[in-house]
Amino acid sequence: MTLVRNHRPPLSGNKWLIVFLALIVGACSPKLRPAPQPSVKTKTEKPPVTPDEKPPIKSEVSNARVSVISMILPLGLDHATFKQTYTADDLKKANMSVEYYQGFKLALDSLTSIGANYKLQIFDSKDDVAQAHSLANNPQIKDGDLIVGPIFPEDVKAFTSVLSAARKPIVSPLSPASPATFKNQNLVTMTPPLEYHAKGAATYIANRVKPKKVFILNSGFSDEKLYTAPFKYTIDSLSKRKIQVVNTTIVRGNLTPLIPQLNNKEQNIFIVPSTKQAFLLVILHSLDTLSRKYPITVFGHPNWEKFSFLKAAQLQRLKTHITSTDKVNYKLGQTNMFLRSYRQAYHTEPTDFAIKGFDQGMYFGELLAKDEDGFKNPEKKDYTGIHNSFHFIKKPGQGWINTHVDILRYENFDLKKVE
Secondary structure (H helix, E strand, C coil): CEEEECCCCCCCCCCCHHHHHHHHHHHCCCCCCCCCCCCEEECCCCCCCCCCCCCCCCCCCCCCCCEEEEEEECCCHHHHCCCCCCCHHHHHHHHHHHHHHHHHHHHHHHHHCCCCCEEEEEEECCCCHHHHHHHCCCHHHHCCCEEECCCCHHHHHHHHHHCCCCCCCEEECCCCCCHHHCCCCCEEECCCCHHHHHHHHHHHHHHHHCCCEEEEEECCCHHHHHHHHHHHHHHHHHHCCCCEEEEEECCCCCCHHHHHHCCCCCCEEEEECCCCHHHHHHHHHHHHHHCCCCCEEEEECHHHHHCCCCCHHHHHHCCCEEEECCCCCCCCHHHHHHHHHHHHHHCCCCCHHHHHHHHHHHHHHHHHHHCCCHHHCHHHEEEECCCCEECEEEECCCEEEECCCEEEEEECCEEEECC
16 A cells, blocks of 8 residues: 655654654554454345354455545644644644544555555645645545545535535545535535434334333423434334324423323333533433332433443433444454554554544445445445444435444443444
8 A cells, every 4th residue: 555645844853743653654564464354245245144253355356456545634734843832632633633544544454455555645634724625626635536534524614615516425534513514415424413313212212112102301402403303203204103202391300290191110211312411410310210100211312421420320220322323342353353453553552533444444445446436335335343333325415424323221330232
């Protein structure tokens, strides 16, 4: 694999040099033959025999063709020039970029072991809207086979506004921003937006739980409609309105008006779309108190996984479920193989960004290697990775959207995957 970086200013001798050495060392790393090779599969393929084993990648590649991938990351190399320093925020973005790059490149190195060939070009967006807009006019980027990045929504918007005509896919690798924000038919949104978390929860409830009634407990903030609207639409559609949705705003945690509607023999399903700490502490306490008399199951916002102020014991008593795209199963054999390969290549532990980079590198790298045009139709290819799975739909004017989310439940003071 050949790696090419865009021109950058000379580096100073400050301590952040390690950030950029990681890029150089990665570029010079030998071709690896790591064992983890999750397969890209069509929807007609049979599932693997066991969850720990993945079928090997078939050698259906052309040694003659070189796939050109342009990666646009907020490295902020201008901060490394003489008398310049990184702020904590800038350094965080640069480290995230390096971690994602290293995972992506490890995937490409895996595929070169079966004869694939890539030219990976790295460009610095500087997390600057003007720079992102300028890069969209760069012929080196436009003429390649695949564009990965920019990372942040404002940069994506500026970049895709230039490349609006029908062309090859532009991958938005990390942002969960709704593709309706960008209105670009070429965009590939890898991280499912919030509405697909809501739809995933509604689908699980309608198909698996099958309650007669669902209660949505709102705090009164308008942003909760981004979750509640697609949730209600999906559950109404799937149940043909046989599941009653009670949408109510709760004040000071008072659930008394709902008690006459509760069932003391069947699970009462509560949806809590809020992310506000004050509201959550009060409402979860009220639900916990109510659960002493009524069976209760709670479905929460996907961001709850990040909130240290929530009490695991309480969430467990409430049979709390959340949706997620970030659950790594460290017990799987393929995960451990990836960890060993990553440590061998970079002498450090992989972060979530590195794992995401690896999954995405494997997915697009194999599609590019196997079929010169197949990667232009992600909706025809499903993928089961280490970090998340990919199941794309294509929406007019919005491009391709990964809609796969996992359903997790609090058990034994941990989040366990139930679907």
